[in-house]
Amino acid sequence: MSNQITNNQVCVIIGASHAGVNCAFALRKEGWEGRILLFDADSTLPYHRPPLSKTYLTSEDGIEKNVLKSAESYVKSNIELHLGTKVSSINRTKNNITLTDEKVQPYDKLIIATGARPLIPPIPGISSAKHIFPMRTAMDAINIRNTFHQIKEKRVAVIGGGYIGLETAASLKKLGAEVTILEREERILARVTAPEMSDFFYGLHAQNGVKIFTKKNVISIETILEQNKVICEDGSTFLADMIIVGVGIRVNQELAMEAGLEIKNLPTGQAGGIKVNAATQTSDKNIYAIGDCTCHHNLHYDSYVRLESVQNAVDQAKIAAAAICGKNPTYDSIPWFWSDQYDVKLQMVGLSNGYDEILTRMEKEKDNCFSIWYFKGEQLLAVDAINFAKAYVLGTKFIKGGQKINKLKLVDPTVEFKPANLLAE
Amino acid sequence: MAKITFITKDDETIIVEGNAGSLMELAVENNIKGIDGDCGGVCSCATCHVHVEPQFMEKTGKANEIEKDMLEFDDHANEFSRLTCQIQVSEALDGIIVKVAN
Secondary structure: OOHHHHHOOEEEEEOOOHHHHHHHHHHHHOOOOOEEEEEEOOOOOOEOOHHHHOHHHHOOOOHHHHEOOOHHHHHHOOEEEEEOOOEEEEEOOOOEEEEOOOOEEEOOEEEEOOOEEEOOOOOOOHHHOOOEEOOOOHHHHHHHHHHHHHOOOOEEEEEOOOHHHHHHHHHHHHOOOEEEEEOOOOOOOOOOOOHHHHHHHHHHHHHOOOEEEOOOOEEEEEEEOOEEEEEEOOOOEEEEOEEEEOOOEEEOOHHHHHOOOOEEOOOOOOOOEEEEOOOOEOOOOOEEEOHHHEEEEEOOOOEEEOOOOHHHHHHHHHHHHHHHOOOOOOOOOOOEEEEEEOOEEEEEEEOOOOOOEEEEEEOOOOOOOEEEEEEEOOEEEEEEEEOOHHHHHHHHHHHHHOOOEOHHHHOOOOOOOOHHHHEOO | OEEEEEEOOOOOEEEEEEOOOEHHHHHHHOOOOOOOOOOOOOOOOOOOEEEEOHHHHHHHOOOOHHHHHHHOOOOOOOOOEEEHHHOEOOHHHOOOEEEEOO
């Protein structure tokens, strides 16, 4: 696409977090010369989300230490950032969006990067509970931090034992809280990882003094003055001065749905999202969607997935920018994730769904250093590495290359961890 | 203030100035191509990989243990490889030249 064409064109991006911001800058790198307008309802300068539940919570830092790009950077790249501005509708016939203040903004290309919002379950008493927070935005993290420092008794109940719940629990424990995690399923991280990994994190939290109770379905919360009583289905109760809700998300797909864009639903209770093709284009050729709000057909795993990760947000952002600038890109990244809890670094690559075999590789020289390998027959699907970046890196290579692994050697800690030893002949 | 030179894979030379934060943050702020810093600087993603010009290795120091683990099996890694999220910017880095690895 020549510069003369993009010169007078307008690209509008709805949502200024990892996906939206990276896409704006990627558009400039790809040569987009027209206007770029970036809207977000959040009024904070766009920031890194992963640290919110980790280092940010335990630090004294202001959010300015944690921004994706400085304010000047947007100006330098001529990206018009409109924060605290909510979009109320998309008109695909007229190619424009309407803001909640009724202003209308035309677009030539539109990118939806609206992400997701925390799910607040309809538990009786939840709306009147004291000091109850989700963990998704900078404001959530700041509120949790400030409240935590103010309250005298520091009993925290975390509802939900997923990554957000566990990371927040670890951070609050570090700050001196008495933390209890209440998980509805039979094990923590049930939806996202293997039982072996759940057991490891259960033990890690126990060692650090965090109590985890599974099979605890919270059915109501009673609040008297400053104190909450969290009541579970089995009759057990937990007193809490602060409650963190980490039970999952709702996809922000309403704008797209109302505009009639195709939505892809997923089977068995997983949230789907805005359907996009390999170039992140929606069912409307002028509209792209990227990040947590999207559902794409993953080439590597040959299935529809919706990913909640920085990797997916950033990589789809780059694809969208390239596609809009006339390239012909294909999204084929292998998904990766990470989580930091206490002194443990977990790095994950691939998608383990559908595995039929799990192998654990222990590293003999160090404690708490191992990796879990997920297979479907001979195909390596995913690797979870605990304090062992090498397994994460090699796992990524093996998955990308579709290489076959020598399983016997893999699990033998006396075999040196290097490609020549681990690949099948 | 330290002046730092980045050379990208396209052989573009960009000189930037900084006095705090990590070298990755400085590169991201200046839109250096090939330095993404996707994980925000916690040594989880290896998207901020550079080769330090040999004569400046003394100033930057060598890769730490987790960096080495992240880089050992990387096709672009060599003895001068560093992840810029693990390098703090200070006066001491003034004048160094690094080549973006990806």
